[in-house]
Amino acid sequence: MDVDLQRSARARRYAEELLNQIATSNSPRTFALIGPWGSGKTWLLEELLSDVQNLPGWIGDHHVIARFEPWYFSDEQSLFAGFASFLLQQTLKKGRARKRAAKLLEFVGPALKFPAIDLAEAANKASTALGGSSAPQAIRAAVKKGLEDAERHVVVVMDDLDRLNPDELLMLFKLIRLVGDIPRLHYVLAYDEETLFHLLSQTPIASNSSERARRYLEKLVDRRWEVPELTSRQVDDLVINRLPFPDAFENPQDPGVGYRLAVLIYQTVKTPRAAQRLLDTALAVPQSILEELHPQDLYFSLWLRTFAPDLWNIIKQEADLLVGNRTSVFSFSDDSRKADAERLLKRLREAATMIPAGTEAIDLLLDTFPAFNRLVVVNASRTSVKPPRFGNSDSVDKYFWLEVPPDAVSDLEVRALVRELPATRASDRLSELLNHAPRLLLGAIRGALEKDSSVRAVVFAYLETIYKQPGIANGAGLFGSVDSLIKSVAEDIVKSASESELRVIEARDDDLGKRRLFIVVVTDLLREKYLPEGHVKEWARELKPKIVASLEQAIGEQAERPALNGENITMLLRVDHAAAQQVAIESIRRGVWNGVDLAEMYVTRTGDAEESGRVYFHPRAVRSHWDDEVQALMLRDASGIDIPEQWLLDGPPLVLSGSAFEQARRFIAAFSLCHPEAARMIDADRDDD
Numbered sequence: 001m002d003v004d005l006q007r008s009a010r011a012r013r014y015a016e017e018l019l020n021q022i023a024t025s026n027s028p029r030t031f032a033l034i035g036p037w038g039s040g041k042t043w044l045l046e047e048l049l050s051d052v053q054n055l056p057g058w059i060g061d062h063h064v065i066a067r068f069e070p071w072y073f074s075d076e077q078s079l080f081a082g083f084a085s086f087l088l089q090q091t092l093k094k095g096r097a098r099k100r101a102a103k104l105l106e107f108v109g110p111a112l113k114f115p116a117i118d119l120a121e122a123a124n125k126a127s128t129a130l131g132g133s134s135a136p137q138a139i140r141a142a143v144k145k146g147l148e149d150a151e152r153h154v155v156v157v158m159d160d161l162d163r164l165n166p167d168e169l170l171m172l173f174k175l176i177r178l179v180g181d182i183p184r185l186h187y188v189l190a191y192d193e194e195t196l197f198h199l200l201s202q203t204p205i206a207s208n209s210s211e212r213a214r215r216y217l218e219k220l221v222d223r224r225w226e227v228p229e230l231t232s233r234q235v236d237d238l239v240i241n242r243l244p245f246p247d248a249f250e251n252p253q254d255p256g257v258g259y260r261l262a263v264l265i266y267q268t269v270k271t272p273r274a275a276q277r278l279l280d281t282a283l284a285v286p287q288s289i290l291e292e293l294h295p296q297d298l299y300f301s302l303w304l305r306t307f308a309p310d311l312w313n314i315i316k317q318e319a320d321l322l323v324g325n326r327t328s329v330f331s332f333s334d335d336s337r338k339a340d341a342e343r344l345l346k347r348l349r350e351a352a353t354m355i356p357a358g359t360e361a362i363d364l365l366l367d368t369f370p371a372f373n374r375l376v377v378v379n380a381s382r383t384s385v386k387p388p389r390f391g392n393s394d395s396v397d398k399y400f401w402l403e404v405p406p407d408a409v410s411d412l413e414v415r416a417l418v419r420e421l422p423a424t425r426a427s428d429r430l431s432e433l434l435n436h437a438p439r440l441l442l443g444a445i446r447g448a449l450e451k452d453s454s455v456r457a458v459v460f461a462y463l464e465t466i467y468k469q470p471g472i473a474n475g476a477g478l479f480g481s482v483d484s485l486i487k488s489v490a491e492d493i494v495k496s497a498s499e500s501e502l503r504v505i506e507a508r509d510d511d512l513g514k515r516r517l518f519i520v521v522v523t524d525l526l527r528e529k530y531l532p533e534g535h536v537k538e539w540a541r542e543l544k545p546k547i548v549a550s551l552e553q554a555i556g557e558q559a560e561r562p563a564l565n566g567e568n569i570t571m572l573l574r575v576d577h578a579a580a581q582q583v584a585i586e587s588i589r590r591g592v593w594n595g596v597d598l599a600e601m602y603v604t605r606t607g608d609a610e611e612s613g614r615v616y617f618h619p620r621a622v623r624s625h626w627d628d629e630v631q632a633l634m635l636r637d638a639s640g641i642d643i644p645e646q647w648l649l650d651g652p653p654l655v656l657s658g659s660a661f662e663q664a665r666r667f668i669a670a671f672s673l674c675h676p677e678a679a680r681m682i683d684a685d686r687d688d689d
Contacts, residue, residue, distance in 0.1 A: 079175075200212075
């Protein structure tokens with residue numbers, strides 16, 4: 001990385017200490033450069049060695065740096081031979097010494113594979129190879145004499161000791177103490193200390209005790225030099241400021257999540273290699289998908305991929321439970337779902353114990369998936385997240401794929417199409433996507449409106465062309481019909497529109513009879529209790545006479561049974577109760593409608609749980625009492641029905657079948673219209689027969 005980590009001064013300080021130690025004493029010294037994998041040990045080591053050779057006290061041939069790579073050797077026996085040969089070659093320059101080293105290498109070659117052997121056996125065999133003398137003593141004597149004669153200090157450098165296996169590592173340390181503990185012979189070792197503790201604990205010297213391994217190293221090492229961890233500022237320079245959306249960590253709309261995500265990164269990105277891993281993962285995300293994802297959620301998912309792969313795999317396996325895909329609208333408190341969620345939370349927490357900042361990661365994960373959070377946290381917020389959030393069922397797969405999945409809708413494509421409206425090509429393509437994935441398309445349209453509010457009027461015009469149109473897929477699962485979703489988007493457009501935009505929407509077509517969506521939206525605005533006073537509400541009030549006239553005309557043109565124009569009557573009832581009452585009275589008097597027909601318009605079958613056989617009904621209560629004449633007509637039509645005492649509204653749910661079920665349905669409808677103040681949800685259970 002091209003970021004200055006400001007470690008040069010540290011390297012020079014270590015170099016000065018090294019030279020001072022070996023210049024003031026002939027006693028052997030062992031220095032250890034400690035740091036985890038990827039922390040920059042090798043860079044700091046090379047900088048240190050370069051600096052020490054440029055210091056004034058470093059004298060040519062009297063100070064030598066020699067590198068020994070223990071992990072090049074295949075096993076303990078070849079390691080012994082290689083280390084002995086290395087020491088002889090570094091200290092003895094005469095031909096005889098070289099011949100003796102060559103003789104040793106003939107006995108054991110570095111590339112050969114041998115079964116594990118202990119040091120004593122290796123020493124005895126090497127003794128024979130060296131002409132009958134005791135190998136360790138002969139090596140020690142030869143090396144010591146060579147250093148004394150040459151008045152030379154040799155600094156043996158060994159990097160990446162953590163690559164060795166436990167037996168090789170223990171052999172190397174024994175060799176250092178046995179044949180390498182010689183005046184004027186010094187060592188600079190570089191390794192990940194925690195890994196070495198783990199390796200040594202697997203050997204007899206430590207017997208599965210990390211503390212014993214620690215004490216063993218303390219006896220061997222005279223001076224520890226630590227590679228510093230990255231500071232928060234360095235992490236910013238190495239990672240955060242290089243990400244496509246660095247301001248995601250300072251999002252004022254969601255400061256808590258941004259702050260906690262930054263904390264996760266600071267606690268896990270401790271080394272330059274870790275920083276590079278996370279940055280490489282982020283920069284590998286295709287540009288085409290970046291704007292389809294929420295920045296904070298994207299970086300959390302990338303952090304999970306990089307530093308918590310076990311957690312990430314569980315999230316992928318249990319995505320349905322996390323986002324609530326398999327949760328019906330009636331099952332948020334279902335015991336089995338809660339039990340599944342609690343088991344999943346236990347798995348997640350167990351996996352999190354293996355990573356730094358695991359507790360913080362679980363807390364952020366719960367906030368990321370509110371549907372799951374509601375199942376496992378008492379009194380959790382019932383807020384939900386919208387696309388393109390990770391916790392939304394419509395967008396979660398994009399975080400797994402890091403591209404638009406085959407069955408999804410591209411937000412970028414929808415934004416481009418919306419900007420092209422009302423072009424035929426754009427509207428045709430949007431309708432094609434609507435049939436392919438209606439909920440996803442309408443969600444993407446919402447997102448496009450949030451990005452560019454100038455397209456509100458043209459989008460409303462497009463929605464009018466597809467509302468209640470044949471050929472448009474009208475199933476959206478638990479989220480309602482496609483028409484209900486279209487209406488929801490249209491209502492949001494109107495509520496957020498400026499006065500000028502509202503006038504443009506209104507002026508599209510003066511014939512309101514052709515504008516079903518427009519009438520529905522304005523009707524809902526007129527009856528909405530929580531719509532604040534302002535230009536939107538005033539605009540809706542101004543339109544009320546036109547809406548009433550259009551509805552009366554539509555009802556008059558369809559003087560058939562109310563089932564054919566029930567929506568018109570319902571909307572008229574909401575907008576102008578007196579006008580609706582007059583239409584109903586006249587239609588009943590003329591014999592076009594009857595009381596039961598009218599009553600049944602106010603009962604909607606809103607759900608059918610197939611497994612239990614329960615059917616839910618919502619009697620829609622009118623805003624005020626009907627006059628006596630209408631009540632009389634309706635009660636007359638409802639009369640003749642044998643109403644059992646257990647059918648009282650306050651009674652328990654009933655199991656009804658056949659004609660009894662239909663009788664109950666008509667009675668409930670008539671009663672709720674005659675007594676709107678008593679209307680409530682009524683559960684009627686029936687047998688499948």
